[in-house]
Amino acid sequence: MSDEPLPSDGETEIHQLDEDTVARIAAGEVVERPASAVKELVENSLDADASSVDVTVEDGGTELIRVADDGHGMSEADLRAAVREHTTSKIDGLEDLESGVATLGFRGEALHTIGSVSRLTIRSRPRDADGAGTELVYEGGEVTSVEPTGCPAGTIVEVDDLFYNTPARRKFLKTTATEFAHVNRVVTRYALANPDVAVSLTHDGREVFSTTGQGDLQAAVLSVYGREVASAMIPVEADGDELPPGPLESVSGLVSHPETNRSSRDYLATYVNGRAVTADAVREGIMGAYGTQLGGDRYPFVTLFLEVPGDAVDVNxxxxxxxxxxxxxxxxxxxxxxxxxxxxxxxxxxxxxxxRGRSAPGEARVEPGGPRRAGTETVDHEPTTLEESTGGVTSTSDTDGNESDPAATADDGTDDVPSTADSEPASTDAGVASSGGNASTEHTSQPTANTSEPDESSTTAAGPNTDPERGTGSETTADASRSASPRDDDPKDGRDATAHAGTFRTATEQRTLTGEAATGEETEFDSLPSLRVLGQLHDTYLVCETPDGLVLIDQHAADERVNYERLQDAFADDPTAQALAEPVELELTAAEAEAFEHYREALSRLGFYADRVDDRTIAVTTVPAVLEETLEPDRLRDVLTAFVDGDDEAGAETVDALADQFLGDLACYPSITGNTSLTEGSVIELLEALDDCENPYSCPHGRPVLVTFDEAELEARFERDYPGHGS
Incomplete structure (x- = not known):
């Protein structure tokens, strides 16, 4: 304990902060970067019923932010009141908050807090006032001058030297390109939300985009995203009985074709009662609608408006x-x-x-051992009936009463898989597709007998040693054991309960790359612990035994680390690049076009060479060749996104740091994915390559590669230390 005497009664070390300190601390909640100030000012302009809003920034907004509108405007008395803390014309009290806020702003903090950390100048004149307007200068939280000035009707706010009096905060701002990307995102959101308002954005003297303000959402998308994206957008319009029960009154807007997507969520623009917001429920609903049409790391272009009663949503x-x-x-x-x-x-x-799940190619399920006839095609269909066959498989009945597995007849992209001889009789096992899978309307070959007993001829014809993973046999021991036990088919997601039976089926034997039976022997490593491979869990995690317990290895993260260090070595001297036969032109969004200018040098260090054709179009002439694969030119868009996002998260500001960051992203491109079945030989090869890595314990993005459960933890989890246990 301290030897200092405690304060006597009436004395305390707790004291009230002065107003200037409070203002600067509070500013951090409202203005964390230039884009925060832009957001507050644009919202004020829209709340003032502006029909045009012009935003100008310099150096990403760190040197200058200027927002000019033709809204209601303010008198001198209004200006003096507006820069005071917690002053607003938008709500009167708690009742307005509880009944739902109709305006974008309502806290009454924006001008006061922005002025606390900058040099703020406001010029304004009411629409219905004649003569001069008013200019107010507010610097570091103090009003320094108020005087008449000539200005148009509306309001012009200029923010100079943001964070000049809080150097610690200014020091942690990112690159100009990253800060501008945030500004662009904010202005874009409100331009799309208000197509009836003419919104423009200018950066360092160059106009980035300008909308027409004629109320056409498609035209607004064209202005901010370009013609390619605008032409890929389709309308969404649902309300009333068209929606399932819930608080939303309507959902409207535009969404893109699945093929028009990006690697960033930045283009998911969602609005609730006109307010640009993020909400997990909304994003998950959007992505759920696309299902497996998009890769796990891809996002569509979305401009979606949700209308909801004010008392069903909390904006505060x-x-x-x-x-x-x-x-x-x-x-x-x-x-x-x-x-x-x-x-x-x-x-x-x-x-x-x-x-969903029955039609998605990545989820459709074909039982091992089901022969498919060459040349037959499948068609998408709506299941007409759901029945349980003797094997417990959900099936559909065609018009003649024959049954087939709807999972097997789904559009799974395997129509061209070669089968055994055409003369081989079709198996009648419930898990085998008949007639090429067209179960709902027509037949393309002889119908399958509708019997509950398996056909012995077809079962023995394949032979006892048929590899079930190759799909050349009929019914294996594993299939028989599955058909003999009940299964839960969940119609909500369309996936069979046995889909996660994993690699540990009784009749499945792991093999090396040469086709020999896996040994299961322990392998010694230099960096990694000694491992004995037991198998795969969900075709995603390698399950290994160690002398001290159990290890789970994420196969994707492991391969990503291996590829990352290979790429580092390959790019250390000179990146391998492939010149294109002809330049490929890419149209960029406004944000991508700005980022391209800033990161051009970093792109060339990686092997991407491109020339600007116009403000929004570039011609790619050379692309990187990565691990014997040549990247597509349009991957350059993802590179730009990765640079901006990585700088925001990690502060990567040098060309070398940006290039290394992208190598981490490129390492993901050829890596083994989850849900990929591996042989023991390929597992051992992966582990040996991982062991050679400088850091085998994390992927280039920092995720763990392996998770260890030691013997003590296993015993504790199974409560083997309970009193009286004698083992």
Missing amino acids: VHPRKREVRFDDDDAVRRQVDAAVESALLEHGLLRSRAP
């Missing part, structure tokens, strides 16, 4: 008002999913109307 969740809370997240998720999926189906952009 975050100081920057960028998050909302619904009173029923699950219902919102279902409503958004239904509205977007309906639009995609109407335009033929989803593969079928079958329950």
Whole structure:
């Protein structure tokens, strides 16, 4: 304990902070970067009923932010009041918050807090006032001058030297390109939300985009994203009985074709009652509608408006008002999913109307041992009936009463898989597709006998040693054991309960790359512990035994680390690049075009060479060749996104750091993915390559490669230390 005497009664070390310190601390909640100030000022302009809003920034907004509008404007008395803390004309009290806030701003903090950390100048004149307007200068939290000035009707706010009096905060700002990317995102959000307002954005003297303000959302998308994206957008319009039960009154807007996507969520623009917000329920609903049409790291272009009663959503969740809370997240998720999926189906952009999981190629399931006849085709169909066959497999009945597995007849992209001889009789096992899978309307070959007993001839014809993973046999021991036990088929997601039986089936034997039976012997490593491979869990994690316990290895993270260090070596001297036969022109969004100018040198260090054709178009002439594969030119867009996002998260500001960051992203490109079955030989090869890495314990993005469960933890989890246990 300290020897210092405690303060006597009436004395205390707790004291009130002065107003200037409080203002600067509070500013951090509202203005964390230039884009935060832009957001507050643009919201003020829109709340003032402006028909045009012009935003100008210099050096990403760190040197100058200027927002000019033709809104209601303010008198001298209004200006003096507006820069005081917690002053607003938008709400009167708690009742307005509880009944739902109709304006974008309502806290009354924006001008006061921005002025606390900058040099702020406001010029304004009311629309209905004649003569001069008023200029107010507010610097570091103090009004330094108020005087008449000539200005148009409306308001012009200029923010100079943001964070000049808080150098610690200014020091942690990112590169100009990254800060501008945030500004662009904010202005884009409000330009799309208000197509009836003419919104322009200018950076360092160059106009980035300008919308027409004629109320055409498609035209606004064209202005900010370009012609390629605008032409790929389809309308969403659902309300009333068209939506499942929930708080949303309507869902409307535009979403893109699945093929028009990016690697960043930045282009998911969602609005609740006109307010640009992020909400997990909304995003999950959108992505759920696309299902497996998009890769796990790809996102569509979305401009979606949700209307909801004010008392069903809380907008007062975050100081920057960028998050909302619904009173029923699950219902919102279902409503958004239904509205977007309906639009995609109407335009033929989803593969079928079958329950998701039955139609998606990555999820459709074909039982091992089911022969497919060469040349037959499958068609997407709506299951007409659901029945349990003797094997417990959900099946559909065709018009003649024959049964087939709808999972096997789904559009799984395997129509061209070669089968055994055409003369081989079709198996009648419940898990085998008949007649090429067209179970709902027509036959292309002889119908399968509708019997509950397996056909012995077809079972013995394949022979006892048929490898079930190669799909050349009929019914294996594993299939028989599955058909003899009940299965849970969940119609909600369309996946069979046995889909996760994994590699540990009784009749499945792991093999090396040469086709020999796996030994299961322990392998010694230099960096990694000694490992004995037991198998795969969910075709994603390698399960290994160690002298001290159990290890799970993420096969994707492991291969990503291996590829990352190979790429580092390959790019150390000179990146391998491939010149294109002809330049490939790419249209960029406004944000991508700005990033290209800033990161051109870093791109060339990686092997991407491109020339600017116009403000929004570049011609790619050379691309990197990575691990014997040549990247597609349009991957350059993802590189730009990775640079901006990586700089924001890690502060990578040098060309070398940016290039290394992208190598980490490139390492993901050829790596083994999850849900990939491996032989023991390929597992051992992967582990040996991982052992040679400088850091085998994390992927280039920092995720762990392996997780260890030692013997003590296993015993504790199984409570083997309970009193009286004698083992």
